[in-house]
Amino acid sequence: xxxxxxxxxxxxxxxxxxxxxxxxxxxxxxxxxxxxxxxxxxxxxxxxxxxxxxxxxxxxxxxxxxxxxxxxxxxxxxxxxxxxxxxxxxxxxxxxxxxxxxxxxxxxxxxxxxxxxxxxxxxxxxxxxxxxxxxxxxxxxxxxxxxxxxxxxxxxxxxxxxxxxxxxxxxxxxxxxxxxxxxxxxxxxxxxxxxxxxxxxxxxxxxxxxxxxxxxxxxxxxxxxxxxxxxxxxxxxxxxxxxxxxxxxxxxxxxxxxxxxxxxxxxxxxxxxxxxxxxxxxxxxxxxxxxxxxxxxxxxxxxxxxxxxxxxxxxxxxxxxxxxxxxxxxxxxxxxxxxxxxxxxxxxxxxxxxxxxxxxxxxxxxxxxxxxxxxxxxxxxxxxxxxxxxxxxxxxxxxxxxxxxxxxxxxxxxxxxxxxxxxxxxxxxxxxxxxxxxxxxxxxxxxxxxxxxxxxxxxxxxxxxxxxxxxxxxxxxxxxxxxxxxxxxxxxxxxxxxxxxxxxxxxxxxxxxx
Amino acid sequence: xxxxxxxxxxxxxxxxxxxxxxxxxxxxxxxxxxxxxxxxxxxxxxxxxxxxxxxxxxxxxxxxxxxxxxxxxxxxxxxxxxxxxxxxxxxxxxxxxxxxxxxxxxxxxxxxxxxxxxxxxxxxxxxxxxxxxxxxxxxxxxxxxxxxxxxxxxxxxxxxxxxxxxxxxxxxxxxxxxxxxxxxxxxxxxxxxxxxxxxxxxxxxxxxxxxxxxxxxxxxxxxxxxxxxxxxxxxxxxxxxxxxxxxxxxxxxxxxxxxxxxxxxxxxxxxxxxxxxxxxxxxxxxxxxxxxxxxxxxxxxxxxxxxxxxxxxxxxxxxxxxxxxxxxxxxxxxxxxxxxxxxxxxxxxxxxxxxxxxxxxxx
Numbered sequence: 076x077x078x079x080x081x082x083x084x085x086x087x088x089x090x091x092x093x094x095x096x097x098x099x100x101x102x103x104x105x106x107x108x109x110x111x112x113x114x115x116x117x118x119x120x121x122x123x124x125x126x127x128x129x130x131x132x133x134x135x136x137x138x139x140x141x142x143x144x145x146x147x148x149x150x151x152x153x154x155x156x157x158x159x160x161x162x163x164x165x166x167x168x169x170x171x172x173x174x175x176x177x178x179x180x181x182x183x184x185x186x187x188x189x190x191x192x193x194x195x196x197x198x199x200x201x202x203x204x205x206x207x208x209x210x211x212x213x214x215x216x217x218x219x220x221x222x223x224x225x226x227x228x229x230x231x232x233x234x235x236x237x238x239x240x241x242x243x244x245x246x247x248x249x250x251x252x253x254x255x256x257x258x259x260x261x262x263x264x265x266x267x268x269x270x271x272x273x274x275x276x277x278x279x280x281x282x283x284x285x286x287x288x289x290x291x292x293x294x295x296x297x298x299x300x301x302x303x304x305x306x307x308x309x310x311x312x313x314x315x316x317x318x319x320x321x322x323x324x325x326x327x328x329x330x331x332x333x334x335x336x337x338x339x340x341x342x343x344x345x346x347x348x349x350x351x352x353x354x355x356x357x358x359x360x361x362x363x364x365x366x367x368x369x370x371x372x373x374x375x376x377x378x379x380x381x382x383x384x385x386x387x388x389x390x391x392x393x394x395x396x397x398x399x400x401x402x403x404x405x406x407x408x409x410x411x412x413x414x415x416x417x418x419x420x421x422x423x424x425x426x427x428x429x430x431x432x433x434x435x436x437x438x439x440x441x442x443x444x445x446x447x448x449x450x451x452x453x454x455x456x457x458x459x460x461x462x463x464x465x466x467x468x469x470x471x472x473x474x475x476x477x478x479x480x481x482x483x484x485x486x487x488x489x490x491x492x493x494x495x496x497x498x499x500x501x502x503x504x505x506x507x508x509x510x511x512x513x514x515x516x517x518x519x520x521x522x523x524x525x526x527x528x529x530x531x532x533x534x535x536x537x538x539x540x541x542x543x544x545x546x547x548x549x550x551x552x553x554x555x556x557x558x559x560x561x562x563x564x565x566x567x568x569x570x571x572x573x574x575x576x577x578x579x580x581x582x583x584x585x586x587x588x589x
Numbered sequence: 590x591x592x593x594x595x596x597x598x599x600x601x602x603x604x605x606x607x608x609x610x611x612x613x614x615x616x617x618x619x620x621x622x623x624x625x626x627x628x629x630x631x632x633x634x635x636x637x638x639x640x641x642x643x644x645x646x647x648x649x650x651x652x653x654x655x656x657x658x659x660x661x662x663x664x665x666x667x668x669x670x671x672x673x674x675x676x677x678x679x680x681x682x683x684x685x686x687x688x689x690x691x692x693x694x695x696x697x698x699x700x701x702x703x704x705x706x707x708x709x710x711x712x713x714x715x716x717x718x719x720x721x722x723x724x725x726x727x728x729x730x731x732x733x734x735x736x737x738x739x740x741x742x743x744x745x746x747x748x749x750x751x752x753x754x755x756x757x758x759x760x761x762x763x764x765x766x767x768x769x770x771x772x773x774x775x776x777x778x779x780x781x782x783x784x785x786x787x788x789x790x791x792x793x794x795x796x797x798x799x800x801x802x803x804x805x806x807x808x809x810x811x812x813x814x815x816x817x818x819x820x821x822x823x824x825x826x827x828x829x830x831x832x833x834x835x836x837x838x839x840x841x842x843x844x845x846x847x848x849x850x851x852x853x854x855x856x857x858x859x860x861x862x863x864x865x866x867x868x869x870x871x872x873x874x875x876x877x878x879x880x881x882x883x884x885x886x887x888x889x890x891x892x893x894x895x896x897x898x899x900x901x902x903x904x905x906x907x908x909x910x911x912x913x914x915x916x917x918x919x920x921x922x923x924x925x926x927x928x929x930x931x932x933x934x935x936x937x938x939x940x941x942x943x944x945x946x947x948x949x950x951x952x
Contacts, residue, residue: 181938221770260613392821392822393821393824394818394821394822403866408853410826411821412824412826413823413824413825413826414824415822416824416825417824423822425818425822430816430818431818431819431822432818432822433816433819434811434812434815434816434819435815435816436815437811437812437815440809441808445812445819445823446823448805448808448809449805449809457805457806458805458806459804459805460802460803460804460807460808461805462803475847484593
């Protein structure tokens with residue numbers, strides 16, 4: 076593909092990209108169901124949807140990361156077999172990822188040359204620089220070629236990611252939440268420049284986004300996915316934010332009724348006072364969170380992923396040190412030690428249970444004993460394990476919680492996702508006197524029967540008087556289960572409302588950071 | 590065949606296969622050096638296990654290996670790769686001599702002196718490796734590198750002590766500490782030349798196995814080693830576990846040092862630094878960090894080490910040839926680690942691994 080580096084580039088019209096009836100299944104889970112989308116040449120197309128709606132899966136199918144279960148990808152009205160990003164590049168498709176993919180220690184020029192699929196074995200830097208200079212002269216944004224990546228600001232790095240695709244002569248750009256790491260000003264600048272390129276007919280753009288503001292300001296068309304299905308499509312000029320929120324979130328003015336028992340004499344169980352926590356990179360993730368969860372109440376935390384909810388759960392679960400602030404459980408300070416967990420009966424259903432709550436190579440029985448292995452009858456005299464009692468307890472739990480496993484000695488990593496979650500559920504919900512349950516995306520990636528089962532278990536716990544903090548990226552789930560909804564955005568708890576009185580549009584606005 | 594048996598068979602067959610591969614490569618090396626590989630194999634066998642007399646040599650070599658192997662095997666259950674065995678062993682020996690001379694000077698009876706030496710050696714080795722654990726837990730220093738580098742510090746400390754503060758002026762050729770009185774030395778098992786260190790080694794391996802598999806402490810350590818995020822969710826004190834298990838591992842290596850000075854050398858000098866530490870790392874890896882298996886592997890490696898002299902005498906190979914063999918074994922065992930779960934004959938047929946749901950990353 077020598078043309079990829081020819082300069083000045085020939086600005087032909089971008090090809091037409093069309094996806095017809097695409098279905099993608101992972102095991103029994105259907106991530107995409109008969110989805111069609113068409114990106115007309117020279118248009119700025121937005122792909123909207125909640126978390127887990129299938130947006131990423133769709134673009135990964137287009138780019139050849141995943142093989143679709145059925146359906147076709149058409150480029151210029153011909154069905155194409157795209158098995159890898161390299162094939163996608165051949166058809167002029169290029170993807171810009173949510174996270175930066177440049178080598179920090181190398182310069183802009185080096186990263187651009189590195190990104191080429193036909194990188195030569197021997198690089199003649201003089202001719203490369205001549206070509207790169209010519210390329211920069213015609214590109215929508217300029218970055219100094221000799222600057223190391225580590226010295227670039229986030230906005231410039233994101234520009235470089237886009238430049239990389241232009242340098243590779245990609246004519247249809249797929250952007251996966253390109254502005255999630257940018258400030259609003261940087262986002263406007265980058266999208267504005269792309270918009271100019273699109274208007275000039277040099278590019279088509281398909282952009283995954285959560286942000287209605289950007290969709291309204293910069294895009295022509297919008298396709299909305301909900302739970303793996305096509306939920307709507309239209310021209311942005313014909314639509315309002317409310318229309319799009321409606322398509323994205325569906326008919327949910329009334330939550331699905333579930334049996335809830337009113338709890339008399341409700342006490343505060345969990346209190347957060349000015350809780351702050353940092354991300355892995357040291358930047359603040361949770362800023363001064365204040366929250367009370369009472370017994371017999373489910374408090375739902377809604378938010379777009381990456382707004383601090385993961386860090387919040389990790390602090391409560393004891394996986395992450397807090398920066399400052401207090402956590403009180405039953406009015407006493409709580410440091411997430413094993414002793415405090417046992418005394419206050421605090422249990423956790425973390426997201427990705429295999430990563431956060433199980434030891435994959437240890438057996439189902441051992442994993443089920445993680446909470447109780449140091450108490451009788453599983454431990455004798457406080458230090459000696461009773462392997463027999465550990466097995467016996469696990470065999471009972473496997474029956475009660477219908478975990479499908481060949482035996483309790485099977486390593487838990489060999490079970491399917493739903494059964495791993497059931498194993499954790501059995502461990503965390505089998506205690507008779509739970510006080511506080513912290514659940515994070517407990518149903519992510521599970522099929523409908525497993526979801527129903529987990530919901531009923533969480534509700535049963537609530538009806539027994541357990542205080543539940545439910546963090547979820549699925550608004551349906553929150554509206555169905557919680558008594559109160561709190562919205563987290565940018566690490567702050569920005570909105571709170573009883574679920575019965577919650578207004579879906581307001582929630583959407585608050586989640587989007589308005 | 591159940592999963593359990595298949596997995597056990599895999600754990601036995603792969604290390605044996607690695608040893609066989611190492612033997613073949615070593616045979617090629619011997620052939621290049623001008624010796625007959627089959628003859629060399631036979632000599633090693635004869636020197637290690639051929640007669641009761643030679644087998645006693647093997648047992649004498651094996652006991653410090655068993656103890657020092659635990660210094661790698663125990664922390665490995667917590668997911669730490671520690672190779673500071675040599676340093677802990679050397680310091681354990683040094684502390685044991687210091688303790689033995691002091692307590693002996695106070696006129697304690699022999700059992701008291703021996704117990705004091707053992708405790709001193711274990712404390713020194715344990716604290717040495719616990720430092721590595723603390724650096725790892727509190728400052729995120731890579732434990733492999735720090736334990737390796739601390740070996741050099743420990744060896745330098747030994748040389749400093751026997752050349753300076755603890756030097757016996759009568760030891761001229763080989764600077765040493767004052768010798769332990771003969772009556773305080775560890776005796777031999779009845780009817781043999783093998784000292785009581787072998788008993789200590791076997792008991793330590795048995796206890797270590799019991800500790801890891803059958804106690805709540807071992808369960809907590811295995812959990813933290815298998816998935817530290819899950820251990821934190823369960824509220825396990827990961828830092829304390831790290832320090833405790835590093836201390837125990839280091840204590841075993843320190844005990845090996847005590848056995849060497851109290852049963853073999855009788856004094857502390859550079860002979861302590863005899864590669865039993867690195868040998869122990871090798872033993873632990875071949876045994877896949879199983880203490881019971883480590884005691885058997887230590888016998889095998891002890892036999893190989895015991896055959897160094899005979900290779901020199903009968904085949905004209907340098908004394909260091911056994912170190913070459915040890916190195917080849919180590920490499921081939923490390924390589925074999927990558928084969929677990931790859932060989933089709935050991936694959937399970939019952940349960941299919943779960944579909945890759947987690948790969949659908951949230952948008």
